[in-house]
Every structure is written in structure tokens, then in C-alpha cells.
Amino acid sequence: xxxxxxxxxxxxxxxxxxxxxxxxxxxxxxxxxxxxxxxxxxxxxxxxxxxxxxxxxxxxxxxxxxxxxxxxxxxxxxxxxxxxxxxxxxxxxxxxxxxxxxxxxxxxxxxxxxxxxxxxxxxxxxxxxxxxxxxxxxxxxxxxxxxxxxxxxxxxxxxxxxxxxxxxxxxxxxxxxxxxxxxxxxxxxxxxxxxxxxxxxxxxxxxxxxxxxxxxxxxxxxxxxxxxxxxxxxxxxxxxxxxxxxxxxxxxxxxxxxxxxxxxxxxxxxxxxxxxxxxxxxxxxxxxxxxxxxxxxxxxxxxxxxxxxxxxxxxxxxxxxxxxxxxxxxxxxxxxxxxxxxxxxx
Ligand code: BGC
Numbered sequence: 001x002x003x004x005x006x007x008x009x010x011x012x013x014x015x016x017x018x019x020x021x022x023x024x025x026x027x028x029x030x031x032x033x034x035x036x037x038x039x040x041x042x043x044x045x046x047x048x049x050x051x052x053x054x055x056x057x058x059x060x061x062x063x064x065x066x067x068x069x070x071x072x073x074x075x076x077x078x079x080x081x082x083x084x085x086x087x088x089x090x091x092x093x094x095x096x097x098x099x100x101x102x103x104x105x106x107x108x109x110x111x112x113x114x115x116x117x118x119x120x121x122x123x124x125x126x127x128x129x130x131x132x133x134x135x136x137x138x139x140x141x142x143x144x145x146x147x148x149x150x151x152x153x154x155x156x157x158x159x160x161x162x163x164x165x166x167x168x169x170x171x172x173x174x175x176x177x178x179x180x181x182x183x184x185x186x187x188x189x190x191x192x193x194x195x196x197x198x199x200x201x202x203x204x205x206x207x208x209x210x211x212x213x214x215x216x217x218x219x220x221x222x223x224x225x226x227x228x229x230x231x232x233x234x235x236x237x238x239x240x241x242x243x244x245x246x247x248x249x250x251x252x253x254x255x256x257x258x259x260x261x262x263x264x265x266x267x268x269x270x271x272x273x274x275x276x277x278x279x280x281x282x283x284x285x286x287x288x289x290x291x292x293x294x295x296x297x298x299x300x301x302x303x304x305x306x307x308x309x310x311x312x313x314x315x316x317x318x319x320x321x322x323x324x325x326x327x328x329x330x331x332x333x334x335x336x337x338x339x340x341x342x343x344x345x346x
């Protein structure tokens with residue numbers, strides 16, 4: 001297992017990057033900071049190695065950045081209305097880092113902390129983080145273990161496990177920005193996407209909080225049930241797209257509680273095909289609407305619509321919405337979740 005220096009965290013402690021590799025020569029680099037997927041190198045149909053995720057060259061840039069490139073988001077991914085939650089009758093006010101709302105657990109979320117290395121092998125790494133009672137304003141001491149495994153089949157499996165000593169929120173995701181043409185190849189609107197969802201969560205005109213409605217995708221720009229170019233309907237005159245400046249919505253997956261397919265994407269130029277699988281109830285499609293002049297890896301500059309995220313998760317603000325499956329983790333219970341991204345040339 002190759003290990004290299006990647007700068008320091010906010011406390012000056014060393015951040016390292018570990019390289020997972022498989023028999024085919026595919027490589028995925030994972031930083032201890034934020035348990036971030038820094039790069040994923042895969043040989044395309046022409047034999048050219050492409051790094052299919054956006055990112056930065058060192059820890060300092062990740063700590064400065066506001067895009068959450070490749071990061072592990074926790075305890076709570078996506079938005080919580082007003083940053084307010086009530087657990088067992090007690091009110092908790094979380095950081096309001098997105099207008100009035102809490103987004104991705106605030107500025108001290110698990111994307112911004114340095115995780116400990118628990119175990120490593122050639123193709124897998126387990127990172128561990130102990131989040132203290134009151135950290136990010138959430139109740140409970142929480143221990144989180146996260147394992148990335150790269151199989152010889154080019155599947156990158158992310159297993160999350162968390163336990164808390166008080167009832168709290170557990171809703172983890174990975175915030176990778178995919179560009180199947182390569183991280184520095186520009187616009188993704190020509191790449192094709194399929195999402196295994198019949199419905200999505202419309203959001204409020206400001207603040208992007210789900211209204212509670214589950215709207216069928218049929219007849220809307222959100223219909224990705226068959227492969228469609230991401231850009232095809234992205235600029236359609238449709239209220240939900242104008243509220244959020246483009247695709248930035250949760251899609252409702254079927255109600256199976258097992259790992260099943262959530263989405264696929266294809267880039268015809270490189271032949272790279274991404275498959276996504278999860279046991280989560282939803283997946284957020286975010287088309288990098290707010291990325292603007294971000295200086296990334298190897299001198300690349302990333303702009304709007306140059307990547308897409310498929311963030312598996314509980315529905316946004318589900319902690320406050322009794323109609324949605326709850327991300328509440330009871331004290332002593334074990335939160336377990338699995339998301340798999342797979343690259344192929346078929
Ligand atoms: C959110 C976007 C946000 C992005 C980066 C996504 O998960 O849905 O609204 O801009 O993360 O913070």
C-alpha cells in the first residue's frame with residue numbers, strides 16, 4: 001500500500017493519502033482528511049488513464065474549498081431546515097452555513113477532520129473517527145468507521161458504520177464529483193445518465209428544502225429512467241430547475257432495504273461507464289451548479305457543469321419530516337450503510 005504526504009489538517013497534524021490498487025492497475029487515492037476520494041484512475045477504451053473525479057492537490061486546498069470534492073459527509077448530509085432539530089424533546093441549533101439551513105453538517109463536518117487509519121491492505125482502507133458529544137452541535141459521542149475497498153472488478157465499495165451513546169443523526173454520503181471524460185475534460189452535459197427513480201423531491205423556492213411532495217419524474221426534466229444526456233433538459237423552463245440553478249435534487253429510490261442499483265452514467269468519448277449502487281432511500285443529483293473557477297488537481301480549473309454528483313442518502317431534512325424515512329440513530333444501535341461505485345468499459 002503506497003502512502004504519501006498530503007499536507008496538514010487544521011491542527012497541524014499530518015494528512016496522508018493512501019493508494020488502493022487492483023490487479024487491472026486501477027487506482028483510487030484516499031486522504032485521511034475527510035476520508036476523501038482524491039482520485040480514481042481508470043484506463044479508458046483508448047488505453048488512456050483518466051482520473052474520473054474532481055479534486056485538489058493537497059489538504060490545504062480541501063480545507064479552503066467549499067465544494068466538498070470527494071468528501072465523506074457526516075453526521076448529516078444535505079440540508080436541515082433552519083439548522084434545527086429536536087431529539088427526545090430537546091432542541092438543537094446546528095450551524096446555519098447555507099442561508100438559514102445547515103448543509104452537510106456545517107463547517108466542522110467530517111469532511112474537514114483528519115480520520116485515523118484503522119486498517120489497510122493493498123486494496124482497502126478503514127478509517128475511523130470519534131466525533132465527541134456536541135461536535136457539529138449534534139448529541140452523542142459517535143464512533144464512525146468507514147472502509148473503502150477497490151475490487152479487481154473496479155468496484156469501489158464504501159461501507160459506513162456508526163454507533164453513538166445518545167440518540168443522534170446518522171446520514172452519511174460520499175460527495176464525489178464525477179466526470180467520466182476525465183476530471184479536466186470540461187462540460188458533462190453530453191454524458192448520459194440513468195437514475196432508477198420514478199419520483200423526486202421538489203424543494204422550496206429558496207433554501208432547497210423538500211416540500212414533502214414526491215413528484216413523479218414522468219413528463220418532467222427529472223425523467224432519467226432511460227439514458228438521457230445530462231444537459232438535454234437541464235435548461236428547461238421548469239420551476240424546480242430555476243429554484244436551484246439546475247439539477248440539485250433528491251431522487252426517490254425504491255423502498256428495498258438492500259444494496260441495489262441507483263444510477264448509471266456513460267461517456268461515449270472515453271467509453272467509461274459508471275454504475276452506482278446503494279442501500280440508501282435516496283440519491284441527490286447535483287450537476288455542479290455552483291462550481292466556478294475552482295483551481296483543482298494539476299492546474300485544472302473547474303467550472304459549472306463539469307461534473308455530476310450522485311450522493312446516496314436519506315432524503316434531505318428527513319430528520320424533520322415524519323413522512324420520510326428517518327436518519328435518527330438510537331443510542332447503542334449500529335448504523336450501517338453501503339454505497340458502491342463501479343467503473344467499466346461495456
Ligand atoms: C448540494 C448543493 C451544494 C453542493 C456543494 C450538494 O450536495 O445539494 O446544493 O451546493 O452539495 O456544497
